[in-house]
Amino acid sequence: MRSMRTALALGRRSLARGFSTEVSPREMQLLQQVSRLEARIHEMEQDRPPANRPAKIDKWEDLAFGIVPTNGHVRYTWSGKTNSWDVGRFIADPYIPLHVHAAVLHYGMCLFEGCKAFRCKDGKIRVCNLDENSARMNTGADRLVLPQVPRQLFNEAVDWAVRANAEYVPPYGSGGSMYIRPFLIGSGPILGLQPCPETTFMVSVTPVGNYFGKGMPGIHATIMDQFDRAAPKGTGAVKAGGNYAADLLPLKLAKEEGFGTTLYLDCVENRYVEEFSVSNFIGINSEGAYVTPRTSSILPSITNKMLMQIARDKGLDVQERQVEWSEVASFREVGACGTATVAVPIASVTDQNKKHEFGNFEVLNSLRDTLQGIQYGELDDPHGWMREVEC
DSSP: OHHHHHHHHHHHHHHHHHOOSSOOHHHHHHHHHHHHHHHHHHHHHHHSOOSSOOOOOSOGGGOOSSOOOOSOEEEEEEETTTTEEOOOEEEOOOOOOOOTTBHHHHHOOEEEOOEEEEEOTTSOEEEEOHHHHHHHHHHHHHHTTOOOOOHHHHHHHHHHHHHHTGGGSOOTTSSOEEEEEEEEEEOSBOSSSOOOSEEEEEEEEEEEOOTTOTTOOOEEEEEOOSSOSOOTTSSTTSOBHHHHHTTHHHHHHHHHTTOSEEEEEOTTTSOBEEEESSSEEEEEOTTSOEEEEOOTTSOOOHHHHHHHHHHHHTTOOEEEEOOBHHHHTTOSEEEEEETTTEEEEEEEEEOSSOEEEOOOOHHHHHHHHHHHHHHTTSSOOTTOOEEEOOO
16 A cells, blocks of 8 residues: 555656646646545555554453564664664554665574563562563673663663553463563664664563463473584574574474474583473472573573572572483473473473383472462562562
């Protein structure tokens, strides 16, 4: 519609440039045709639905983990000319205008975060541990040579997006939350690998349910030995979009074989546990310790950090270290954790030789319930992870 209007305007200007002082019958006929077309376009635009029609949600308990149209998103732009961020805008349109040579399209200059807002027991809306998300994004920005997003700007942008979409924070008791997606892209045009002259920081939100669906008894995983997730000294420890794109084919192949997710081992010796597809590996070993891998190619999960702290609070031995795949068979419980998943039970992991099955998730369930109790305002917040967003 917009391109048609532009073409008509260009045609009108071309006709005007060619007119003499007297308008010929043919020229008048053309002008009348243009006018009729413009009038018709105006009529059609009045009937056109808005580009983004916010959703109306009646059954919050039925929410899945997917995109629900909301009122809009927050957008800030950084300019290399001024070396600064603008004041930001709230935009209803969910589409982004980009130059055809934008760095994100050709060189993958993209980082994102995942965090959540909760409608708590007292009716207030709170966000969880945002300073950790801000710090992790800035670590990634340094790695991809993108400008850092100041912590204050990061928090203000999230609050703005949550406040402007407050009706999409699921009600207390529904089991849902508002998923918050801050992301940073190289939006300026470049030809040849170099730092980007313009960067865009956006925050979108959507109400969500559980990532793996309701009533999931446990996920069946497979060791992915045909592909590597990340290499030492690579970008595995930052939340770069390309890291996730690399897992699409392995995950597709795993699901075709009936598995719910993939588990990667290290790419050097194929011996040490790294991560599940989109989640950290956590487990309770035979001695009752909370065990999670620690290597330079694993994304540091903020949810995992909080679960480790809760485990320490409960008196568990917490071991963040290299984890050999050979020892996992003796674990009592295995889980996958992250912002989207929180913590889900892994029912089994299958390698080339055997299907290894795990227990009832009793300890990990207790840790997850405590974290969610803090997030929903049902339990005290001794570590100050929750912050109210005034709506």
